[in-house]
Amino acid sequence: xxxxxxxxxxxxxxxxxxxxxxxxxxxxxxxxxxxxxxxxxxxxxxxxxxxxxxxxxxxxxxxxxxxxxxxxxxxxxxxxxxxxxxxxxxxxxxxxxxxxxxxxxxxxxxxxxxxxxxxxxxxxxxxxxxxxxxxxxxxxxxxxxxxxxxxxxxxxxxxxxxxxxxxxxxxxxxxxxxxxxxxxxxxxxxxxxxxxxxxxxxxxxxxxxxxxxxxxxxxxxxxxxxxxxxxxxxxxxxxxxxxxxxxxxxxxxxxxxxxxxxxxxxxxxxxxxxxxxxxxxxxxxxxxxxxxxxxxxxxxxxxxxxxxxxxxxxx
Amino acid sequence: xxxxxxxxxxxxxxxxxxxxxxxxxxxxxxxxxxxxxxxxxxxxxxxxxxxxxxxxxxxxxxxxxxxxxxxxxxxxxxxxxxxxxxxxxxxxxxxxxxxxxxxxxxxxxxxxxxxxxxxxxxxxxxxxxxxxxxxxxxx
Amino acid sequence: xxxxxxxxxxxxxxxxxxxxxxxxxxxxxxxxxxxxxxxxxxxxxxxxxxxxxxxxxxxxxxxxxxxxxxxxxxxxxxxxxxxxxxxxxxxxxxxxxxxxxxxxxxxxxxxxxxxxxxxxxxxxxxxxxxxxxxxxxxxxxxxxxxxxxxxxxxxxxxxxxxxxxxxxxxxxxxxxxxxxxxxxxxxxxxxxxxxxxxxxxxxxxxxxxxxxxxxxxxxxxxxxxxxxxxxxxxxxxxxxxxxxxxxxxxxxxxxxxxxxxxxxxxxxxxxxxxxxxxxxxxxxxxxxxxxxxxxxxxxxxxxxxxxxxxxxxxxxxxxxxxxxxxxxxxxxxxxxxxxxxxxxxxxxxxxxxxxxxxxxxxxxxxxxxxxxxxxxxxxxxxxxxxxxxxxxxxxxxxxxxxxxxxxxxxxxxxxxxxxxxxxxxxxxxxxxxxxxxxxxxxxxxxxxxxxxxxxxxxxxxxxxxxxxxxxxxxxxxxxxxxxxxx
Numbered sequence: 050x051x052x053x054x055x056x057x058x059x060x061x062x063x064x065x066x067x068x069x070x071x072x073x074x075x076x077x078x079x080x081x082x083x084x085x086x087x088x089x090x091x092x093x094x095x096x097x098x099x100x101x102x103x104x105x106x107x108x109x110x111x112x113x114x115x116x117x118x119x120x121x122x123x124x125x126x127x128x129x130x131x132x133x134x135x136x137x138x139x140x141x142x143x144x145x146x147x148x149x150x151x152x153x154x155x156x157x158x159x160x161x162x163x164x165x166x167x168x169x170x171x172x173x174x175x176x177x178x179x180x181x182x183x184x185x186x187x188x189x190x191x192x193x194x195x196x197x198x199x200x201x202x203x204x205x206x207x208x209x210x211x212x213x214x215x216x217x218x219x220x221x222x223x224x225x226x227x228x229x230x231x232x233x234x235x236x237x238x239x240x241x242x243x244x245x246x247x248x249x250x251x252x253x254x255x256x257x258x259x260x261x262x263x264x265x266x267x268x269x270x271x272x273x274x275x276x277x278x279x280x281x282x283x284x285x286x287x288x289x290x291x292x293x294x295x296x297x298x299x300x301x302x303x304x305x306x307x308x309x310x311x312x313x314x315x316x317x318x319x320x321x322x323x324x325x326x327x328x329x330x331x332x333x334x335x336x337x338x339x340x341x342x343x344x345x346x347x348x349x350x351x352x353x354x355x356x357x358x359x360x361x362x363x364x
Numbered sequence: 365x366x367x368x369x370x371x372x373x374x375x376x377x378x379x380x381x382x383x384x385x386x387x388x389x390x391x392x393x394x395x396x397x398x399x400x401x402x403x404x405x406x407x408x409x410x411x412x413x414x415x416x417x418x419x420x421x422x423x424x425x426x427x428x429x430x431x432x433x434x435x436x437x438x439x440x441x442x443x444x445x446x447x448x449x450x451x452x453x454x455x456x457x458x459x460x461x462x463x464x465x466x467x468x469x470x471x472x473x474x475x476x477x478x479x480x481x482x483x484x485x486x487x488x489x490x491x492x493x494x495x496x497x498x499x500x501x502x503x
Numbered sequence: 504x505x506x507x508x509x510x511x512x513x514x515x516x517x518x519x520x521x522x523x524x525x526x527x528x529x530x531x532x533x534x535x536x537x538x539x540x541x542x543x544x545x546x547x548x549x550x551x552x553x554x555x556x557x558x559x560x561x562x563x564x565x566x567x568x569x570x571x572x573x574x575x576x577x578x579x580x581x582x583x584x585x586x587x588x589x590x591x592x593x594x595x596x597x598x599x600x601x602x603x604x605x606x607x608x609x610x611x612x613x614x615x616x617x618x619x620x621x622x623x624x625x626x627x628x629x630x631x632x633x634x635x636x637x638x639x640x641x642x643x644x645x646x647x648x649x650x651x652x653x654x655x656x657x658x659x660x661x662x663x664x665x666x667x668x669x670x671x672x673x674x675x676x677x678x679x680x681x682x683x684x685x686x687x688x689x690x691x692x693x694x695x696x697x698x699x700x701x702x703x704x705x706x707x708x709x710x711x712x713x714x715x716x717x718x719x720x721x722x723x724x725x726x727x728x729x730x731x732x733x734x735x736x737x738x739x740x741x742x743x744x745x746x747x748x749x750x751x752x753x754x755x756x757x758x759x760x761x762x763x764x765x766x767x768x769x770x771x772x773x774x775x776x777x778x779x780x781x782x783x784x785x786x787x788x789x790x791x792x793x794x795x796x797x798x799x800x801x802x803x804x805x806x807x808x809x810x811x812x813x814x815x816x817x818x819x820x821x822x823x824x825x826x827x828x829x830x831x832x833x834x835x836x837x838x839x840x841x842x843x844x845x846x847x848x849x850x851x852x853x854x855x856x857x858x859x860x861x862x863x864x865x866x867x868x869x870x871x872x873x874x875x876x877x878x879x880x881x882x883x884x885x886x887x888x889x890x891x892x893x894x895x896x897x898x899x900x901x902x903x904x905x906x907x908x909x910x911x912x913x914x915x916x917x918x919x920x921x922x923x924x925x926x927x928x929x930x931x932x933x934x935x936x937x938x939x940x941x942x943x944x945x946x947x948x949x950x951x952x953x954x955x956x957x958x959x960x961x962x963x964x965x966x967x968x969x970x971x972x973x974x975x976x977x978x979x980x981x982x983x984x985x986x987x988x989x
Contacts, residue, residue, distance in 0.1 A: 156423045177416075184431070188424025226426035367738035371671040372933060374701055374925045376955055382933070389936040407668065407740045447670070454856045454874065457661045460671030460936075475735035483724055487731040487766060491738075 131258025134304030156188035390448030559604035615652035644868035657788035659876025676704035691725030698733030700921025707746035744771035785826025892945025
């Protein structure tokens, strides 16, 4: 199992000489996953293009293996760089689905971790923790968010180093058993790779996740509201456009996640507005409609940061 | 002799590929898989040493096979068994158990008889291996 | 046909004389059984000309409080509570002249924890009642409140497996043959060979007790020598069901105690010793850490015919309450009676904590067992290694497969026979767990295993054409596609 020159996933007894590409594409059934990705994620054109490229590459790789043109298992570890809230976790889930359908991971689940899940507090704690996580991720994808926190050069006895060594070893020797995706801010990941060239050399695919532009964020907001049976009134919509522009200038901005948090607070204010006047009959339209005052009451408009969530917090 | 405890002792020793399939069967059923080893294979030696804790919540056999191979590297001269534990109410016990590693030489057991009243007999089964201290029995 | 109540009420009810059962309060179509009621389902075949409702009401009456005439002493009791109530009568599908009668009994009619008391009511006088041509007890719903008054299986499947250290596969056994005539010394030889060859258990036959050719102490001593030799020779726990069936309880206790003294893990009794003796032995077994095997000797006299008697599923329920660990429950493919669907119903009753109503398996009621231990079903009679895939498919994993002739009749000897069975079993379990379609690929899987196991090759060859395909006399009345008359 731990042999580095592992067998390809679809090794055939005798090589085939020709393959119907469409049939093969249909057989692996990845089109629905790609479509789902298109549906789920607004914008992100370059990311979607990269995913399609990788999927194509893997499909070809699979066929090459059937024809015995490829003889070793490809390296599939990836890095996803970009600011918070740009869809890295969602893309990781879909990527796991694609890898599974193409036969490059056996189960297709995603184990999402951060430094705290991998690195221990005292001597002898780290190796079992890291190994435990790796065992759980076997057959699927290990998604390490803000991977650079594993490496703390300021403390040379930091236990993170031990975790890194185990990860590197497994990423090499058991690459047919799991795919590791390292994620985080672009600049910090770059520094991390500079200090840990072992990781860089094991990463086959880098994908950069750009920030959403204002129009995309508005679109995301309206979609989120629609999913919960709310909608902006025309003026509220206009107010929210201004909200996005203002929010982007403030610290801890995290793209779609900031939008989700803002909408949570807007719904609170809407409810509060409705309940503050009990002597009325409310219609379903009243319950669904977000009015400008629900948006404008945000502290963002007075220059204070809205909310207190850290940029890494999950929604 | 060949100790025939466990589910597959009458078959040729399982290959890693066969063991992987059995482990995956356990994981797909939602059972925790445990690795144990011993140098005292007495049929009533219930508690073999545990190679770490039972492994809960795994999806794929690869993680367990890695542990098994680590265990073999350290205790390859002894008996190693894998078991699948089902915590479902009404069972809460093992669902399967099978040997995956044996010492090269299995000396077997001596049957001691003690004649007591009438023609009655008291029987004691003793593993030849335990004549030597724990840890050096199959060197 | 569930028309209205005809019960006579008020002072007319207790006027001296004879009154129809259906008017005395034994037919109450509006009655909704309580959660604590015992419910019995009878197949009632009235004599020609007898009104089916009256016949069913009579069964309720005769199995509870009624006698043939009105008695004023009823009025000294809470008679309405104690009367069993037939609340539903359905014609049996495809069986003109027979009716399913559902009868509810108040829990206070029964002594807690006594099968003897339960059966004295439910199958007491009523089976000889003249207005009926035939009567069969098909199924019973035992309320949890009643189940909880019984000990249940002394050991249970889980603890039996833990004690034996055997998991993940059916257990293998063999009944020593010939049934009668072997001396203790010769008998022990068969046990040793079979256990050494790979079986987990050997078994006395139902009529091996203490006869001139072999007295019981001799048998126990030689058998335990065989068990211990085989255990040392394989490193695996072995057992042999020492049959302690005897003329009196005193004799049975004496034999059981001797078996315990010798270190046997299991003893055996026959169904013919009676319900009370069975319950006594179950208590003894719990106290002495002993697995208790029950041979259902005699049951076919009343379980086999569809029209009259007691269904084996009811016997299985009573035995689970009574507290035996093993019960012979059919093989489907072997030489003895056992339709696949009906047998499936028996196995579910032995092994599940909750039986869901499954008419196509003959299970008429939802039955909660309230964590009462599970019974290990035993499949015995005319089975061999070549059927391993079918046995596993029909009977599952928690079962003892007993290959008597299929072990001892092997041309290369008993050890070879035992090895053939064990290898066949392990190969089949391995294949099943690997996700193979073992039911259809069974013969291939066996043939492959036989490549490295000569005894299996020989077994497959000699018994390749042996099957027992006869019409079943006790198949379910409901087929899966039919809608039951409810």
